[in-house]
Amino acid sequence: MSRYSYVNGRFLPHRDAHISIDDRGFLFGDAIYEVWSVRKGELLDADGHFGRLQRSLGELRIAMPVTIPALKLVIRELLRRNRVRDGLVYLQISRGAARRDHAFPPAGTLPTLVMTAKRVDFTAADARADQGIGVLSLPDQRWARCDIKTVNLLPNVLAKQAAREAGAFEAWQVDEAGKVTEGASSNAWIVTADGVLVTRPADNAILHGITRATILRIAREAGLGVEERGFTLAEAHAAREAFITSATTFVTPVVRIDDKPVGNGAPGSLATQLRQAYLGPN
Numbered sequence: 001m002s003r004y005s006y007v008n009g010r011f012l013p014h015r016d017a018h019i020s021i022d023d024r025g026f027l028f029g030d031a032i033y034e035v036w037s038v039r040k041g042e043l044l045d046a047d048g049h050f051g052r053l054q055r056s057l058g059e060l061r062i063a064m065p066v067t068i069p070a071l072k073l074v075i076r077e078l079l080r081r082n083r084v085r086d087g088l089v090y091l092q093i094s095r096g097a098a099r100r101d102h103a104f105p106p107a108g109t110l111p112t113l114v115m116t117a118k119r120v121d122f123t124a125a126d127a128r129a130d131q132g133i134g135v136l137s138l139p140d141q142r143w144a145r146c147d148i149k150t151v152n153l154l155p156n157v158l159a160k161q162a163a164r165e166a167g168a169f170e171a172w173q174v175d176e177a178g179k180v181t182e183g184a185s186s187n188a189w190i191v192t193a194d195g196v197l198v199t200r201p202a203d204n205a206i207l208h209g210i211t212r213a214t215i216l217r218i219a220r221e222a223g224l225g226v227e228e229r230g231f232t233l234a235e236a237h238a239a240r241e242a243f244i245t246s247a248t249t250f251v252t253p254v255v256r257i258d259d260k261p262v263g264n265g266a267p268g269s270l271a272t273q274l275r276q277a278y279l280g281p282n
């Protein structure tokens, strides 16, 4: 079955889907992106991701190339053409293609909109959640606006690769004050010895995860103790549980940080319950 992608108003076979080498996303990383998981044909946390997409564009003063209702129709068609019932949608919008100059391009330069969709077998992610993952800690080397979902992911790429080379699934980045900011592609959480959920507040040092926001809501509705504050690696090592959240990993327990087990070294019950609450019955 051939795969279709969407480029500036057209559905194209994936191998024929191209953008200009003058595209500012390619030249400067002058672009934002979004990722949705698709389960049983539906986008998870759809509106949260559409809202963040608009915010990212607004922060960078890139015009939204289509309306949200039109975008929803395009995504639906992309899923249909690719026969995706369980999978991912990736969207990227750049400031467009123009003669190379750091400053914004001439007025009227159209943003570039690219979307891809692919099927994902979530059983691997489920197995990972059943086992729990290891994380590697390292210094956060990123810029001061990590709240914007830009494609400038080089520090995240290097952090993730370092994690993989150390046999870990994710990297936890640590700021100069010794507090964990977030993962290379996920938000970071711990559960303290007395059962309080802790995650860093949605400041400019982290991406305001849509899964994070939903888990905060679920936890508060369930009456769990929640604190939005920074935590150190020492606190994480002493925690009862730790986990990550993201659109593609949902809630995934962390069982090892560097060379030390978290809690009893097995996935925590709160993380497991939150994952089930997030995904709903199978």
Ligand SMILES: Cc1ncc(COP(=O)(O)O)c(C=O)c1O
Residues within 6 Å of the ligand: 035, 156, 182, 183, 184, 185, 186, 187, 206, 207, 208, 209, 210, 211, 212, 245, 246, 247, 248
């Ligand atoms: C750096 C970073 N933090 C957090 C997240 C989690 O955000 P979300 O839950 O919206 O996927 C991501 C997702 O890719 C990310 O790249």
